[in-house]
Amino acid sequence: MNYKTVFSATAIGLVLAGIGVAEAAKKNEERLIERGRYLVTVGQCNDCHTPGFPQSNGTIPESDWLVGNSVGFQGPWGTTYPANLRKVISAMSEENWLKHARLERRPPMPWFNLAKTSDDDLRAMYRYISNLGVKGEPAPAYAPPGQSVTTPYIEFFPKNLPTQASK
Numbered sequence: 001m002n003y004k005t006v007f008s009a010t011a012i013g014l015v016l017a018g019i020g021v022a023e024a025a026k027k028n029e030e031r032l033i034e035r036g037r038y039l040v041t042v043g044q045c046n047d048c049h050t051p052g053f054p055q056s057n058g059t060i061p062e063s064d065w066l067v068g069n070s071v072g073f074q075g076p077w078g079t080t081y082p083a084n085l086r087k088v089i090s091a092m093s094e095e096n097w098l099k100h101a102r103l104e105r106r107p108p109m110p111w112f113n114l115a116k117t118s119d120d121d122l123r124a125m126y127r128y129i130s131n132l133g134v135k136g137e138p139a140p141a142y143a144p145p146g147q148s149v150t151t152p153y154i155e156f157f158p159k160n161l162p163t164q165a166s167k
């Protein structure tokens with residue numbers, strides 16, 4: 001083997017290694033997106049963040065997932081609207097998402113569960129939701145207790161709760 005052969009063999013080797021690295025990165029990205037889809041599904045995010053999802057028995061097409069909901073939840077906390085997570089995520093880095101996803105929220109957002117989600121799982125959700133792309137408008141703004149709203153809403157006032165005295 002002369003030096004030219006050695007050189008070209010090395011070059012070919014490097015190109016093949018490069019392709020291997022790119023392939024591995026692509027596989028890893030696909031694995032993360034798939035994991036994110038699974039977590040969003042079993043984490044039940046669509047139940048609130050995708051309009052009509054429970055009513056459709058979960059058959060809303062994936063292209064319409066997580067666009068936020070203009071049907072509010074009204075309770076003692078005021079009226080809240082499930083955010084458009086595709087817009088929210090498009091506006092922040094993955095590192096910021098790790099912090100943002102763990103902040104305290106108003107009901108009925110189960111923030112206390114999301115706050116316990118591991119970094120790896122939150123990253124997978126980030127990759128999945130980013131991959132869906134931006135769609136829809138931001139959800140309506142939160143309205144404090146006593147403020148009337150013009151959107152549809154679901155009432156969340158507990159009725160007939162046993163009182164402390166009757167326990």
Ligand code: HEC
Nearest residue numbers: 043044045048080081082083088101105106107108109142
């Ligand atoms: C029972 C309904 C419900 C479910 C289930 C739910 N959310 Fe929410 N989510 C809400 C509501 C309502 C808000 C708005 C809360 C507020 O105004 O403080 C919200 C807000 C959020 C926010 C804050 C967005 C922002 O920047 O304004 C994030 C992030 C979020 N949800 C992520 C998730 C994820 C991820 C899941 C699934 C693991 C999930 N939610 C499941 C109702 C829900």
